[in-house]
Amino acid sequence: MSSYKHFETQAIRTRAEKSQNREHTTPVYMTSSFTFEDAEQARALFGDEIAGNIYTRFSNPNNNELIDKLCLLEGTEDGVATASGMAAMFTSMAGLLKSGDHILASRSLFGSTHQILTGIFPKWGIEHTYADIEKPETWEGLIRKNTKMIFVETPSNPGLDLVDLEWLGKLAAAHNLILNVDNCFATPYLQQPAKWGAHLVTHSATKFIDGQGRAIGGVVLGPKDLIKDVRYFSRHSGPALSPFNGWLLSKSLETLHVRMDRHCENAMKIAEYLEDHKDLEFVKYPFLKSHPQYELARKQMKLGGGLITFNVKGGLERGRRFLDGLKMISFTANLGDTRTSATHPASTTHSKLSDEERAAVGIYPGLVRVSVGLENVNDILEDIENALRISRGITQVAYNI
Structure with a gap:
């Protein structure tokens, strides 16, 4: 040892x-x-x-x-x-x-x-x-x-x-x-x-x-x-x-500690920014105080991790429009990459579950999972914000977070 x-x-x-x-x-x-x-x-x-x-x-x-x-x-x-x-x-x-x-x-x-x-x-x-x-x-x-x-x-x-x-x-x-x-x-x-x-x-x-x-x-x-x-x-x-x-x-x-520090830092900033967003029903991240197990997360985890989930208002179709509106963020089923990625669990990773099984574990039709990468956090946020605008039918615009 x-x-x-x-x-x-x-x-x-x-x-x-x-x-x-x-x-x-x-x-x-x-x-x-x-x-x-x-x-x-x-x-x-x-x-x-x-x-x-x-x-x-x-x-x-x-x-x-x-x-x-x-x-x-x-x-x-x-x-x-x-x-x-x-x-x-x-x-x-x-x-x-x-x-x-x-x-x-x-x-x-x-x-x-x-x-x-x-x-x-x-x-x-x-x-x-x-x-x-x-x-x-x-x-x-x-x-x-x-x-x-x-x-x-x-x-x-x-x-x-x-x-x-x-x-x-x-x-x-x-x-x-x-x-x-x-x-x-x-x-x-x-x-x-x-x-x-x-x-x-x-x-x-x-x-x-x-x-x-x-x-x-x-x-x-x-x-x-x-x-x-x-x-x-x-x-x-x-x-x-x-x-x-x-x-x-x-x-x-050898670089896990450096990467995880930045993954968590970026994820926390994004979760805080999106928490009260008008286009989302909820945002979930272990180190948000709104997480139902926030105290437990602080007890057994050093930081909140590199993943966030949020539920887009408008359900399945708007969730898909959001994903189609992403320009920088990768649409892929993998996670934990230097590149930020997003996926729609209901139609990909958990598609084999029944509607009842998905509902039992909180996988809603509009749920999006984001694996937050190591890019500049403002670039990640801008892509998310523009995709939400596009999902509402608004033409993409330059947006300064």
């Missing part, structure tokens, strides 16, 4: 062992396999008697470096790198659950995670129950004899609802359950779920960890005893992260 105390230094100075070439930056280990010094070393490696690389589907110096950094930043013991964020979510559950088990999950989940719980796991005999974030008093009553895991996102996608991690950690401990937290939106810079009692911390590293729209990847982090089973499942089912993406994501962690 690193002897450095501070987040920024750990993210920058933790690295794979240098080769005989004494390189300053870790090279990319683009190799499918690794050689053995002799037959005894090969036997010991395959027998897990010694540590080392065998095959990149198992491990690779670039992916190992990424995991070592994230374990330090999240305060966990071990981890597994995967080819995508959804591979991480799936592996974190499938590697530890069996037929007959039950998951208690927050109702406010990413659309693909919802599909795993409702469309894939039932084929394996794994059940689930959804719990409402706004009704924490009901969660304990939903735990069954066969419940093995609690799975949550906080903040949630796209509603930016929060779960009290300290309370949930105590609930999981009281019932001997695995608490699995998707920490993608907050990143380890803003929030460390393991400090509040989470056993597993999962990430789509595609988002803020990469931060530049270049690489797809995911990670599962946790204690050695749980990660051992997750790693077994991952090794033999094969969702391995490529060495090049592992290298990119590890390098990206």
